[in-house]
Amino acid sequence: MTHSKKTSVAPKPWGGRFSEGTAASVEAFTASIHYDARLYRQDIAGSCAHAKMLAKQGLISQAESESIIEGLETIKQEIERGEFVFRPELEDIHMNIEKTLVEKIGPAGEKLHTARSRNDQVALDLRLYLREESGRLIDLLTSLQKAFVTLARKNLSAVMPGYTHLQRAQPVLVSHHMLAYYEMFGRDIDRLNDGLKRINVLPLGAAAMAGTGLPIDRDFVARELGFSAVSANSMDTVADRDFAVEFLSACTLIQLHLSRLSEELVLWASEEFSFIKLADAFCTGSSIMPQKKNPDIPELIRGKTGRVTGNLMALLMILKGLPLTYNRDLQEDKEPIFDTVDTVGSSLAIAAELLGNMEFQREHLLEATSGGYMTATDLADYLVLKNVPFRQAHAIVGRTVAHCIEKGVDLTDLSIAELQQFSESIEEDVFKVLSVSGSVESRVSKGGTSGKAVSARLQEAEVKLGLA
Numbered sequence: 392m393t394h395s396k397k398t399s400v401a402p403k404p405w406g407g408r409f410s411e412g413t414a415a416s417v418e419a420f421t422a423s424i425h426y427d428a429r430l431y432r433q434d435i436a437g438s439c440a441h442a443k444m445l446a447k448q449g450l451i452s453q454a455e456s457e458s459i460i461e462g463l464e465t466i467k468q469e470i471e472r473g474e475f476v477f478r479p480e481l482e483d484i485h486m487n488i489e490k491t492l493v494e495k496i497g498p499a500g501e502k503l504h505t506a507r508s509r510n511d512q513v514a515l516d517l518r519l520y521l522r523e524e525s526g527r528l529i530d531l532l533t534s535l536q537k538a539f540v541t542l543a544r545k546n547l548s549a550v551m552p553g554y555t556h557l558q559r560a561q562p563v564l565v566s567h568h569m570l571a572y573y574e575m576f577g578r579d580i581d582r583l584n585d586g587l588k589r590i591n592v593l594p595l596g597a598a599a600m601a602g603t604g605l606p607i608d609r610d611f612v613a614r615e616l617g618f619s620a621v622s623a624n625s626m627d628t629v630a631d632r633d634f635a636v637e638f639l640s641a642c643t644l645i646q647l648h649l650s651r652l653s654e655e656l657v658l659w660a661s662e663e664f665s666f667i668k669l670a671d672a673f674c675t676g677s678s679i680m681p682q683k684k685n686p687d688i689p690e691l692i693r694g695k696t697g698r699v700t701g702n703l704m705a706l707l708m709i710l711k712g713l714p715l716t717y718n719r720d721l722q723e724d725k726e727p728i729f730d731t732v733d734t735v736g737s738s739l740a741i742a743a744e745l746l747g748n749m750e751f752q753r754e755h756l757l758e759a760t761s762g763g764y765m766t767a768t769d770l771a772d773y774l775v776l777k778n779v780p781f782r783q784a785h786a787i788v789g790r791t792v793a794h795c796i797e798k799g800v801d802l803t804d805l806s807i808a809e810l811q812q813f814s815e816s817i818e819e820d821v822f823k824v825l826s827v828s829g830s831v832e833s834r835v836s837k838g839g840t841s842g843k844a845v846s847a848r849l850q851e852a853e854v855k856l857g858l859a
């Protein structure tokens with residue numbers, strides 16, 4: 392056979408049946424070490440547990456197992472000190488570590504891969520990695536929740552317009568708005584926790600895909616590595632990346648929630664809204680317009696939602712149409728996962744910091760609640776309590792608002808006599824419900840915006856987060 396380019400002289404751990412070296416172009420195309428080196432800790436932890444099990448089962452000697460573990464520890468330290476030389480001709484992190492181990496400790500190192508394949512090894516590394524990262528993201532989400540709860544406590548009495556269709560709808564407490572995000576990110580924590588149930592299953596022992604005839608003890612390895620279960624079908628085990636899809640979709644929802652928050656912060660920081668002030672240290676300027684103070688952090692978080700969603704799509708497409716069991720396509724799972732982990736992690740961290748460095752402009756918020764007839768629903772509810780059917784009440788208030796618009800006044804500017812022209816059921820006590828604070832306080836239903844309901848939920852949140 393002819394091929395144009397040079398071939399590598401480096402012997403491969405799998406090179407036995409090959410009569411010529413790998414083409415350099417093929418080596419370059421198939422290598423993943425430039426990104427999967429990131430899994431070195433998981434790879435070493437998995438190998439140590441595997442070596443212990445092999446010794447316990449009498450497949451290698453105790454001395455060999457100890458020598459393997461010691462060698463792997465040395466390699467870990469070398470990687471951490473930046474002294475380890477990663478070799479692209481050894482393809483991936485698994486073979487880089489194994490080959491170096493053999494060079495360090497000799498034949499004992501060649502026994503490490505007993506009853507194991509890179510197919511179950513890479514699945515193990517990925518599961519260990521996602522288990523760790525799920526925990527880290529949950530911590531970051533919890534910190535973000537704390538930032539919202541802190542803002543809710545600090546602004547407990549402040550009111551602001553609540554919107555539907557980005558039109559002023561009904562007045563709400565600022566705290567109610569902040570706690571909406573507390574709930575949203577709480578669901579993200581639940582989702583990651585739920586995904587952990589499926590991540591935390593030991594794949595090692597599936598070997599290439601059919602299991603092994605050697606007398607291994609998978610339950611022992613599971614206990615060593617803190618897995619709560621052992622996978623049930625070796626074929627499914629090396630082919631499965633569902634747990635990674637779930638992780639990426641949970642991450643996409645996190646980023647999407649951050650994006651919706653970002654959109655609000657960008658709007659609120661504008662001259663037009665003036666609802667918040669962002670600290671100078673958390674904004675950037677314009678190179679041409681000296682007056683500018685731009686909310687680049689929320690804009691970038693919003694923008695990064697594109698790549699996080701794209702990474703989820705990438706993994707879904709990698710898996711679509713893959714026959715059982717392992718296929719090299721699966722190597723393409725790692726870059727989208729790493730990118731999402733980095734992007735979502737840094738976005739969560741900076742968002743929490745940003746929230747700690749912003750102030751609500753309470754006067755502007757209050758101002759924005761006057762006008763816009765935001766207590767119109769309250770007037771309708773008032774009439775309902777006076778036994779007017781809701782549809783009639785809706786029409787009465789509609790006419791009253793039309794009248795106000797024509798006169799250029801607010802509902803609270805009308806005299807009782809004027810109000811009574813629209814309905815005889817209206818009495819002196821109506822003014823209480825027409826005020827912004829009266830409106831807010833009236834929403835006592837569970838989950839509503841009254842001070843009582845919001846305080847109760849805030850208290851629960853503070854207890855849960857250890858803030859109270």
Ligand code: ARG
Pocket residue numbers: 423427483509510513719721722723
């Ligand atoms: N680097 C590979 C991956 O990430 C490891 C498994 C390779 N297995 C194989 N038989 N080529 O998926």
